[in-house]
Amino acid sequence: MSTTTSTIPVYDAGDISWVLTSTALVWLMIPGVGYFYSGMSRSKNALSLIMLSVLSVAIVSFQWFVWGFSLTFSKTSTNPYIGDLTNAFFRGVNVNPSMGNAKVPDIVFAIYQCMFAAITPALAIGSAAERGRIMPMIFFIFVWTTVVYDPIAYWTWNVSGWSAKLGGLDFAGGTPVHISSGAASLAYALVLGKRQGHGTEEFKPHNMANVVLGTAFLWFGWFGFNGGSAVAGNIRAAMACVVTNLAASVGGLTWMLMDYRLEHKFSALGFCSGAVVGLVAITPASGFVGPASAVAFGFIGAIICNLACKLKHAFNYDDALDVFAVHGVGGLVGDILTGIFAESYIAALDGSTVINGGWLNGNFIQVGYQIADGCAGMSYSFGVTYFILFVMDKIPGFSLRVDAETEIKGLDAGEIGELAYYHVDKIVMVDPKTHEPKLIEQIHEIPTNRVNDTTQLNNV
């Protein structure tokens, strides 16, 4: 390999610097998802949800190296659906200009995109919370990211992908990340079935501090998720950061106010959920819309997704952490709104991108492309995920759901052998009316591999 400098293209350190920063920022979103989900579940499953998010990074990082990057972003494939294996094991991934932006080399783009691939399954497995076995989940993550994420990302972001060729606009992953994970989580929830006690017991978040911590990591990291998707340090990246923050803010306030009208309380869970919905909705649009439009994304996304949370009651499935309502529905809302609010002058802020825009540019067909992109992603992800899980469940040793006794004692003790909070004897809640502490959960000191009498584990 020649080592003369004349054969290596010259890149701007500022572009590389911003993309690498964004890489780390998106990395931090993944434990953010973990803490968010963990805080929303019951304490006996707290550690499992934190762990699974970080586990997803590990599995997908490895898969991305082996063939994930190649299947998604190989430059030599010409079919519209999936890449080839030219870059498997990262062969040839180094100094050449990347597909995402010619100003940035392949290796930078590859490590950045690895984080997108890593976060998507972490979102999807939220619906398996509190009753999914970890071992099949590990296997599922590897298979799913190969067979579902990589194709959908190829369609949207590879220059040969059918959606990109059609003209579908997806800046930072409304379809590959949110719609696909939301649909997959719906499939997982349906295959697993409802948690024990669903419908009779009240499942409440056990640790709101962790929910807010997770939201903070997510919102912080999303500057890298959307801003970094400009794959350069330019004004378009800055605009993406602006609209991201604005959509999150408006989304949080809207959801919180929607809940306020019901209970006259400023729900923290509502604010956090709304902020995440705003971030989800603005994701496909972040490099295409201006600030005023961002307000619409946050507002409309929060209202629709707040109502979408009722779907699980209407259709009687147990989406434990509302992943489908927030990511699936939120992603679709964002996709469609992109078709309305995209503006060509925003895309042109990087000096080179030319799009036809959306309704605001008079390009009414754009919504059609967005619907095609979003619906294809949602149905493909749902169908293939359901198939994968259905088949896995039949294989001996890969059954997806824990047995009833493990579910009652909790995944932390049953699957991990450790608890999240050894230092806490019991979790109490102070009754707001009587100011009396009320026992929520009695946590026992669990010696390794043994569990105390399960009848003492109570939920309200």
Added chain:
Amino acid sequence: MTYGTEPNPPHPFLPLSKGKQQNMASNTTTLPTYNPGDISWVLTSTAFVWLMIPGIGYFYSGLSRSKNALSLIIISVLSVAIVSVQVTFVPFSHLIPFDFTKSRCVIVLYALIDCDFRNTLNSCVQWFIWGYSLTFSETSSSPFIGDLTNAFFRGVNNSPSMGNPKIPGLAFAIFQSMFASLTPALAIGSAAERGRILPMTVFIFVWTTIVYDPIAYWSWNTNGWSKRLGGLDFAGGTPVHISSGAASLAYALILGQRTGDENDEFKPHNMSHVVLGTAFLWFGWFGFNGGSAEAGSISAAMACFVTNLSASVGGLAWMLMDYRLNHKFSAVGFCSGAIVGLVTITPAAGYVGPAPAIVFGVAGGIICNFACKLKLAFNYDDALDVFAVHGVGGLIGVLLTGVFADYRVVALDGPTTIAGGWINGHFIQILYQLADGCAGMSYSFVVTYIILFLMDKIPGLSLRVDIKTETNGIDASEMGESAYYHIDKLQGDPAVTEFTHTSS
């Protein structure tokens, strides 16, 4: 003009060399120009590495018992402060009004914020006073230690840095300051649960001066013997990990075993914090390894990639090794393995390609998992396995660098080149690595042991707390606070209920 008799007075940040003075009135031809992208990435990395330090704190804190939780979080941030700030430690309870009517969690927060605040105000004290100079002075010719030319940051300005001429000295200095701050925070993990805080703070200042600064000089100063020999250490396998691991072993041996009764299980009390700490560490390591390229360059990107891959594989490897024993997916195992993967890839990050990163992670995960048994075999109490993870892991990484370093990876950026490792046919490299690693480990161990041995003899600086303090917990006895005021009764620690019992 307002300045006085001289028409062009010297600017305070001029280079110390007797070169041309900056002419304020004329153009800036004497000032080197830098790419803002390079400076931007190094400053971002500085902040990322800073965050690793509370990450260590939360990781160690979560692994220990709840009565010592706060001490471990605080000591990590204290390490930043001391290496940066020259103040004698004063127990926090004397500084903060103790108001029982407010939530006591606020007082804990005051302690943390106060420490961070002071650190920010007084940035870079030991490093400022002489640390940077002893490590990176450009005028010293000794192979072992720098001189004091840059003491008090004189002459640290916009001249091209020693690390990479693409960035100015000041950016390099603040970036390296974080490495110096992180290293003692790692080392004192082995003193967990039984080490007195006051001697620990003195120790940190002394140790970083006579152990960290020389070892870093050897590896990173152009006049250092290891660098001249050709030893490869990208982001600090020897200065940071081997030195802290060896030091922690010495500290554990001097302090002795922790006292425990039959009820103490020495288990992690807060796994949520363990994972939080791991998340901060992994996140920050993008800056630790990626930033060590000291430019927004392709090797920075490659370093980020191999770092992430090694951590992922290391976490899976350790977790699977634990799985074969008790058929559970241990979170402690995953987190420890991820950190080991990060440690092993550290010396190699900018020198190896993607595929070898897997070897680093797997080797680290497996070997360090076994290394945790050393403390049982040799009967010392390395409470948080700092030697097994950082000492042994660092050595593995340094040696594997000699195998997998590839000049073709370095050539991706153009100008600088190395001779490479085994895979380039350069077989002697591993000996340079062995020399570098062993020298660092033995020097750190011996000098640390001597420092601690002498300190223990000095009245007032005895290292270990007494039995009663140890039973009550460091938080209550040394800090006068608890980490968890909001918990009514801490599981398994009846001694602390007096502090946590909420006033009704």
